[in-house]
Amino acid sequence: MIIEALAVGALARTFYSADKSLKMDEKALKKYAKAFERSEEAELLVRKKAEFTDKRLMNVAKKKRAIVQSTVPKFVDVYSQIQKIELENKTKVNEIAIRDNVRKLAVLDALSVSVKKDFTDKELVCGLITKGFAKMMEMDSERYLSAANSQMRAANVVYSQAESIGAVYDAIAAHADRISNLLMAMNALFIRSINETSLTIEKNGLDVRNYSAYDKGVLMTCVNIAAAMSDIIDVPVVDEKGQICESAMEMIATGEKYLEKMNQAVKA
Amino acid sequence: MNKDSDNMATEAMKNLGMMEQQANSNLGITYEYNEENRRKLWDSKKGKEDYKDKVFGDKETYVDPISGKVLHRSKKAAQNKYHMKNSEGENTSTKWAAHSAETDHINALKDVHDVAKHNPFLSDSDFKEIMNSDENYRILSKKDNTSKGEQSDWKVITDKNNGMSSEARVQMAKEKIGSDIALQGKFAVRTVENVGKEFATGAKDTLVKSAIPLTAEAVRKLCKVANGEESLGDAAKEMGKVVVDVAVAGGTNKLVLDVVNSQLRNSKNAVFSKFANSNQVAQIVTVAMIVKESAVKYINGEIDGKEFIEEVGVKGATMVAGMIGGSIGGEIGAILGGIAGTVALPGVGTAAGVVAGKVIGEVLGTIITTVACSAIVSVYNTSKHLNDYKLKESQIRKLETEALKEMENQRDKFKSIVEREHKYWDEEIQNGFNMILSSACEQTFNLQGVTDGLDKILALFGKSVAFKNLDEYEAQLDMPLKLSF
Numbered sequence: 001m002i003i004e005a006l007a008v009g010a011l012a013r014t015f016y017s018a019d020k021s022l023k024m025d026e027k028a029l030k031k032y033a034k035a036f037e038r039s040e041e042a043e044l045l046v047r048k049k050a051e052f053t054d055k056r057l058m059n060v061a062k063k064k065r066a067i068v069q070s071t072v073p074k075f076v077d078v079y080s081q082i083q084k085i086e087l088e089n090k091t092k093v094n095e096i097a098i099r100d101n102v103r104k105l106a107v108l109d110a111l112s113v114s115v116k117k118d119f120t121d122k123e124l125v126c127g128l129i130t131k132g133f134a135k136m137m138e139m140d141s142e143r144y145l146s147a148a149n150s151q152m153r154a155a156n157v158v159y160s161q162a163e164s165i166g167a168v169y170d171a172i173a174a175h176a177d178r179i180s181n182l183l184m185a186m187n188a189l190f191i192r193s194i195n196e197t198s199l200t201i202e203k204n205g206l207d208v209r210n211y212s213a214y215d216k217g218v219l220m221t222c223v224n225i226a227a228a229m230s231d232i233i234d235v236p237v238v239d240e241k242g243q244i245c246e247s248a249m250e251m252i253a254t255g256e257k258y259l260e261k262m263n264q265a266v267k268a
Numbered sequence: 269m270n271k272d273s274d275n276m277a278t279e280a281m282k283n284l285g286m287m288e289q290q291a292n293s294n295l296g297i298t299y300e301y302n303e304e305n306r307r308k309l310w311d312s313k314k315g316k317e318d319y320k321d322k323v324f325g326d327k328e329t330y331v332d333p334i335s336g337k338v339l340h341r342s343k344k345a346a347q348n349k350y351h352m353k354n355s356e357g358e359n360t361s362t363k364w365a366a367h368s369a370e371t372d373h374i375n376a377l378k379d380v381h382d383v384a385k386h387n388p389f390l391s392d393s394d395f396k397e398i399m400n401s402d403e404n405y406r407i408l409s410k411k412d413n414t415s416k417g418e419q420s421d422w423k424v425i426t427d428k429n430n431g432m433s434s435e436a437r438v439q440m441a442k443e444k445i446g447s448d449i450a451l452q453g454k455f456a457v458r459t460v461e462n463v464g465k466e467f468a469t470g471a472k473d474t475l476v477k478s479a480i481p482l483t484a485e486a487v488r489k490l491c492k493v494a495n496g497e498e499s500l501g502d503a504a505k506e507m508g509k510v511v512v513d514v515a516v517a518g519g520t521n522k523l524v525l526d527v528v529n530s531q532l533r534n535s536k537n538a539v540f541s542k543f544a545n546s547n548q549v550a551q552i553v554t555v556a557m558i559v560k561e562s563a564v565k566y567i568n569g570e571i572d573g574k575e576f577i578e579e580v581g582v583k584g585a586t587m588v589a590g591m592i593g594g595s596i597g598g599e600i601g602a603i604l605g606g607i608a609g610t611v612a613l614p615g616v617g618t619a620a621g622v623v624a625g626k627v628i629g630e631v632l633g634t635i636i637t638t639v640a641c642s643a644i645v646s647v648y649n650t651s652k653h654l655n656d657y658k659l660k661e662s663q664i665r666k667l668e669t670e671a672l673k674e675m676e677n678q679r680d681k682f683k684s685i686v687e688r689e690h691k692y693w694d695e696e697i698q699n700g701f702n703m704i705l706s707s708a709c710e711q712t713f714n715l716q717g718v719t720d721g722l723d724k725i726l727a728l729f730g731k732s733v734a735f736k737n738l739d740e741y742e743a744q745l746d747m748p749l750k751l752s753f
């Protein structure tokens with residue numbers, strides 16, 4: 001009777017476990033779907049921020065190009081009347097180089113996939129001896145659900161890293177806008193100064209040493225602005241030695257360290 | 269398979285042969301299953317008719333609990349009622365078949381024969397008698413009986429597309445389990461009876477020599493897999509050669525195997541399918557399944573050896589004797605022998621049976637203990653690690669919490685630095701422009717103010733103005749002005 005009772009009990013237990021196992025498998029699948037969705041959202045976040053930052057960087061490049069191609073020739077035209085100008089051509093502003101430089105800074109590492117480990121033969125036999133068929137079925141599904149949970153946790157870390165990368169892009173875009181605004185303001189000042197210089201030369205002739213202090217000051221200011229424009233155009237949007245960049249690197253490295261740890265834990 | 273187990277298996281087969289020769293020549297079920305043997309040796313037309321009469325009693329109709337239809341005792345009555353023929357005497361309808369009663373074997377002769385044919389302690393007449401017992405009969409319509417054909421009950425029960433109602437499935441499952449239990453009980457009792465007769469004829473040594481190596485081999489294989497020395501696949505192949513399902517691994521195991529496995533045979537669960545697809549593997553595992561809970565209790569000291577044996581039952585106990593150790597081998601053997609002796613010679617045979625049983629138990633204990641005791645440690649160690657995934661998940665959870673917290677801290681720190689830097693930038697630019705604009709008006713022109721304002725802006729980039737004052741400016745007027753854009 002014991003064996004019969006065991007048999008009937010085993011059947012009932014098996015039905016229960018099969019149902020429980022099925023429910024856990026469904027839950028795990030949903031969890032995996034959610035985890036992959038979260039990873040996808042992370043990638044999308046980084047992609048959107050990168051695209052927006054690209055636009056802002058392109059805007060800086062456009063402003064620089066406009067100054068070099070339009071305002072600088074005006075200056076040369078006016079000022080070269082009184083002093084010889086040796087204009088050196090810099091390497092052309094390479095927008096792609098700027099973008100690549102930024103992208104090197106902020107790359108979202110790929111997410112490892114957390115896979116359920118099947119029982120080895122040894123584990124199966126030992127598990128069946130100590131836990132039985134029904135429990136092993138449940139455990140198999142629990143492992144699956146556990147792997148899905150780990151996937152979700154890894155996805156959360158990836159998303160957090162995406163937020164960090166997004167913060168870096170935001171900072172770069174904000175800085176790029178500041179440089180754009182500065183370039184525009186300086187260009188306005190430069191144009192005004194060139195016009196003032198043109199009038200001064202027209203009024204006083206070509207020997208600057210005969211000019212009044214005020215008029216010499218006008219010319220000196222124009223040259224100082226021209227040199228300042230040269231310096232500002234030269235300044236990279238991302239200063240690798242700046243505090244923002246160092247802090248960004250530290251933040252990204254911290255995230256990468258955790259992502260690496262997470263990937264190793266998930267794969268283990 | 270290694271030499272020892274080869275020898276063990278060969279020895280077992282020889283002993284089985286010897287036993288068959290020495291014992292009752294009627295024992296042993298005809299091995300080949302075909303129509304002729306089925307009709308002549310195992311099927312019973314009379315049994316089926318008697319059962320039908322018993323079910324119908326003095327009535328002519330019966331409501332089938334599976335199909336819910338009214339069945340007629342008489343085939344002719346069903347044919348007439350459901351108009352099999354038209355007025356010209358031509359066959360025009362088969363509806364009658366759904367209402368004509370037939371007696372069906374719940375457990376098909378072929379299915380049970382596949383297992384029972386290995387049991388050397390059963391005869392064809394035993395098989396016929398048990399298979400044609402009321403517990404293995406049921407009434408079905410001719411139509412259902414024909415469409416079911418060779419399919420097992422479990423296949424019919426678990427087939428989602430056959431249109432069967434849930435109630436009908438439950439009914440069929442109840443009948444199947446009831447029949448399984450009844451048949452296994454009958455086969456077990458008959459085996460023990462016949463074994464008892466064999467003891468009486470002096471074949472006890474043969475039983476010891478044949479059953480023990482086979483049982484030992486099953487446990488030994490299990491231990492090898494548990495120790496990681498062999499894969500289940502290899503063990504299964506070798507067990508197939510040893511024919512483990514003789515005698516002790518026959519009846520009871522099959523019952524557990526059926527109820528546990530059948531329902532899940534079609535399951536997509538990886539754990540199950542790995543086992544269910546191999547009968548040999550399942551047999552090995554069943555050895556452990558029967559005894560596992562009681563073995564754990566015994567090891568934990570919750571029950572003593574006697575209670576352990578009572579819990580597990582004779583066959584399960586025989587199998588696991590070695591896992592517990594030789595000390596209770598004798599105890600198991602005494603009970604095994606006692607039962608056999610009592611059945612064979614009530615009142616008198618018990619003592620002799622106990623002696624014979626002690627021999628079985630002691631030898632069994634000695635043989636299996638050598639391989640099983642070390643393995644049980646491995647079993648429990650491995651089992652402990654089955655929950656490692658929980659540890660891993662907890663580590664990942666901890667890592668996630670730590671990572672999210674630290675990454676957020678770093679982000680806050682970064683944002684605050686950016687904010688501070690941008691604020692400083694905005695202020696310096698604003699101040700620089702204010703200085704330039706306030707000093708640049710013609711009326712109040714202040715060259716130093718303009719220059720300082722410009723210098724303030726350039727300082728943000730680590731630069732300074734080209735000329736700080738007029739002297740510096742004038743000093744270079746004769747030289748070319750170098751600029752780069």
